[in-house]
Amino acid sequence: MKIKKEVLYKLLVGVVCTALFMICGMMMNASADPNNPYNIPEPPESGPAMDKFMFAGVQPNEDIQKKYPNVQVVTDNNGEDHSAQTMWWRNQVDLQKPFTIKFYIYMKNPKNTKKLADGLTFTLQNDKPDAIGSSGESLGSYGNVRQASAEIHHGKDPTKAYLGTQFIHNALSFEFDPYYNGDFSDHKLPKGIPHTAFIYPNEYTGPFDSRRWEDHIGINHHDYSETPSLTNRQGTWIPVTYKWMPNSWTPNGNAKSDHATATVTYNDPKSGHPVSGVDQHTTTENVNLDQFKGDYAWWGFTGATGALNMISAIANTEIPQIPGVKKLACDLSALQRDGKYKNIDPYDGDQNAANDMIKQIDPNDFKDRVTNAKVGDVILYKVDTYNYKDNGLGNSWDNVKVTDNIANLGMRGLDDNDQIVAEYPNGIEPIDDDGKPDSVGFRTIITDPNPNTKQNTVTAKGSNFTTPDDGVVKSSQATVEMSSNPYDNVKPRVILQNQMSNDGGNTWTNNLTDVKNNSEVQYKISLHNMIEGTEFKDGSYSFVVPSIKNINNINVNGSPISKSDYTVSDTKDYQISGKNSNTDFKNAKKITIHNLPDMNGRMVTDITADLQLGDNNPDNMSSIPELTGTDRNRDDLKFKGKKETYNFWNGSVVLNQPQDLDYGVQNDYFFKDQYLQPRTMGKNKSPIDISKGYEVASLTDDRRVKSPYSVWLSQENTPENNHEIGRPNSPFSLAYFDLKSNQPTILQPGTGSAQVYNYPGKKEEGKITNPIKWGLHQGLDLRMNYAGSATGKTGNYDATLNWNIKYGSKADGTP
Structure with missing residues (x-):
């Protein structure tokens, strides 16, 4: 029996150990994304990258920006209590000019869903780039009221005691305080209520006159608002808008202001993503600008923990006094599979065609995140550029160039480039809050399912706004997530890059000028199957010329082809103007090159040709070359090149x-x-x-x-x-x-x-x-x-x- 008991004991121990191992393994498998170790949810909106902050205090984990570029962790603490952190944007704001900053706040205590501490602030300060206040109830911004109270108890002057502690000088904070510190900082506030308020970090209140609190001082709260959602909706992104308006500012005026109005809207209903059931309130403070001892201030966020801790973060959607750029995406191919926008050819035209397309798409079909995309889909990006009058310097943003770098994303531009550029040579004029942004469209085609999540931003650079990156403004992030079956019904997509020359190959174009009778014309064509995992077969390339006197040579991949590999035929696949612009014109010929090599995904076929035109040509002739073939299922395919135009020299x-x-x-x-x-x-x-x-x-x-x-x-x-x-x-x-x-x-x-x-x-x-x-x-x-x-x-x-x-x-x- 003892032996049996021993065996049973060992078996039980073995079962328990195995179970623990399984639980540990489950915990490991369910652990957070390495770029998001705190499981912070995706913010409701994307925004400019938050990668230009200067930090003081405990350095937060910045890896989350690899997942959500507009998110910055303020407090993570790694389990530490009584810590403080601050983060300051590298560019100061001009306090004599208006500005707006829009952001979301996130706070959560993963260990206690009912209590979290101590809170966050948005702060303007003209102290120093690494300014930081005290921890705990001081939220990383204010002085240490507990330390000062102890010194007061031992006879020190209250003002000297408080101002002798660590706080941010020349500053104004707006606090999001979920924890009631009734014994010190929040003594004069209603008991137990989370709140928001404006705070001047150099101010205190007290000592209190009751027997119990006679040596204690607290924080002086301005424009206090009860905000229970800071606690009962923890783990939720709450939208906040902070507006600054100097009292003497006019768009074209130079009058200096002595005061400014700071207005904060909590759970802003105009944000587009207000949280249902969460209190909404607007708080206003009339600020004496002498508080800052200067016209410029750093802006940023502070946070702290005390006996309790929390994970907190912000997600910016608009940066003050810098133009904003927002990038959204729609899967045009997927929308067409769903029966929408059948009148739009996703591949047609150039950059201007993409600009026209975004006007035809329902704004609700543009998203921060596109899901279930497939290889071969055309993704239409919409890039909105905002230059708000009350969030800039009141002038045009000049010489703006917007660049979308899609290298290493498994995407290509429709011209087979990995970079797409749009320019605003006339600048971007300032607009009102409800004004429409300047918008451009970028088109890409998914060529490879990897990476499975395709995230990128665009950059915009102008000549007259200072940013931490030498005038460069990053957009919000747009994300494309691939389908679990990315190759479903995928077909080849061949890009035709066709050009001509009538000056011996010195200049290549699609629009020839000063073409003469009997001119020598050279052609070069690159055919590129962009889509991984596909095969293009049975290819024939055809193009139309105004007349032919002699075909000097045609080469495919550098080797001449025989006359049996091409045909010359009469055609009406062209448009003409001027002389002979009638149905009697019969000199145009179509040259069709047959038996082109098969092209698997990412393969290229190069064609060159040299021929001499004949006589009796029209003033102007244009046509569009075509490539025909099949896929591996023998389904017919047709692709178009760029229009080729001949403008003939009229003589003299x-x-x-x-x-x-x-x-x-x-x-x-x-x-x-x-x-x-x-x-x-x-x-x-x-x-x-x-x-x-x-x-x-x-x-x-x-x-x-x-x-x-x-x-x-x-x-x-x-x-x-x-x-x-x-x-x-x-x-x-x-x-x-x-x-x-x-x-x-x-x-x-x-x-x-x-x-x-x-x-x-x-x-x-x-x-x-x-x-x-x-x-x-x-x-x-x-x-x-x-x-x-x-x-x-x-x-x-x-x-x-x-x-x-x-x-x-x-x-x-x-x-």
């Missing part, structure tokens, strides 16, 4: 070297208003037979569209020429005669012009040459300005002529 009208005209030597006696015609022309002095006419110049026109133009003649002003024809003291002037008019047009230096040729516009092909011919009653004559003797007028007289081509059909040559 060239004035061929006009001839010099020589009017010969005149005798020594003039006849006024006599007109002399030229005798020779050109450098070779070729004789002119006026009766037969002569060609003074010619015009070569190689334009594809021969529109109207005219040629105008004028005389250049050359002041340095003492013998210039047409001067007031010159015996001669130039006069142009036109067959249509008996009155000549007189040309003078710098004044007057005559139309000497008009082309009405004709439908003519190729290069043509049109002469400018003069003869009897038409041409440029030399008019005598004087009558009588030429004494004193001898010499060589000349003039310089300007020939000007004007395009258009009006008489004066204007279009």
Whole structure:
């Protein structure tokens, strides 16, 4: 029996040990996320990253920011009692300017769900970057009333006793106090009630006049409000809004304020996430700015524990006097699977198309967190930028550049980049509280299920706001969580990056300019299957050209292909304008490259081509290249590239070297208003037979569209020429005669012009040459300005002529 008892005892011990091991194992498996060891729940809103605080006291655990970037733990204490912590944002606020800060508070005692201590404060202080007060009921901000009371008991002056303890100088706090310290700090408050209040850390109240408390002092509370939810709703995120308004501030004024109004709204109903059943109240304090002994203050939070402890945290959604950036997401592909937004092509267009898309999406479909996303889904991000008038410096945020870095997230931009950028070259103007933010859309495609939780922020940088990161403002965080079956019905998504060049490959674009007949054009195309775990098969790539004279070469992945691997066919898959913009245009050809290599996920196929265009091209032609193929299930697929546009050079009208005209030597006696015609022309002095006419110049026109133009003649002003024809003291002037008019047009230096040729516009092909011919009653004559003797007028007289081509059909040559 003893043996049996011993065996039974050992068995029982074994069972107990095993059970304990199992319990321990269960506790270990259920332990908190290493980035969130205190199991703090996700805040109702995301916000700017809280990674720029300076700390004093017990250093809190900052790992939670890897999970929730806008959350900062204030007290964690690692089980320690009687500790204090403070945290100050690196940028000070200007107390002469308005600001708003919005945040959530969280407090919980994991060991006692009915009691927690001691509390939190939001504090403005112009003390120092590592300012810290006393622990316990002083909440890390105020002086030590217990120590001071003991010194008072031994005869020390109360003011000297309190101000001799550790507190934050030049400060104003707003406290969230869940624990009633009726013997000291909270003696004059209603018994046992958690509360909020404004506190000046340098103030105290007492000593108390009752026999029991005669040596005790307490904290002086301003604008006290009972707040039972601090205790009975512990473990809940409560929204708070803190507004600051200097009494003399105006948007464009420079008047200095001596007071400011601080307004705190607890469980703010305008936050978007007020807590149902929790008391709401607004508290206001008129603050003498002398309290701060300066115009700037650090802002931040303080917290402390005493005999009890707590885990406390804040979640910021808006930072004071810095523009705000908020990032939200929607799974556009998932919404379309649910039957919504069928009219939107998730892949269509460029950045501007994404900006248009966010306007078509119901705002309620944008979330901080997207769940059950699948590989291949298009995620549409909406980035809102807020520059509030009462939370900035009252001016535009200039030269803003918003950048979304999606590297290492298993995502790519629709242009296959891992960074997406939007710019605001005209700045972001300040708006009222109820004003609409500036918004841009970013699109990404999920290419890889890893990481399973895809979290990221955007950064915005402008030129005229100071931040801890040299003008950079981080947005709130947007999260995309993958489905447990991320590859369900996934298909390839091939991105086409197609470009052209008509300058030998020096410049690559989708919009060619100054293309000429018979031009050499080069093409380069990159095909990229972005989606992991998929296969693209049976690929054919096609693109349209205006005309073809010769295909020089086509290469796939660096190797030339044979003529059997591509086809050239007639097509109407294009748009044209200008000449030949009708259904009779038949020069366009579609080139289709067949038998492209299969592409598994993340594989790339490169295509290059070089060809020579033909003649008779339109002014403008555009088309969109396409890639067709199948997936591993032989389902048909089609993908589009970027629009390719050819803008053809129309050619030009060239004035061929006009001839010099020589009017010969005149005798020594003039006849006024006599007109002399030229005798020779050109450098070779070729004789002119006026009766037969002569060609003074010619015009070569190689334009594809021969529109109207005219040629105008004028005389250049050359002041340095003492013998210039047409001067007031010159015996001669130039006069142009036109067959249509008996009155000549007189040309003078710098004044007057005559139309000497008009082309009405004709439908003519190729290069043509049109002469400018003069003869009897038409041409440029030399008019005598004087009558009588030429004494004193001898010499060589000349003039310089300007020939000007004007395009258009009006008489004066204007279009």
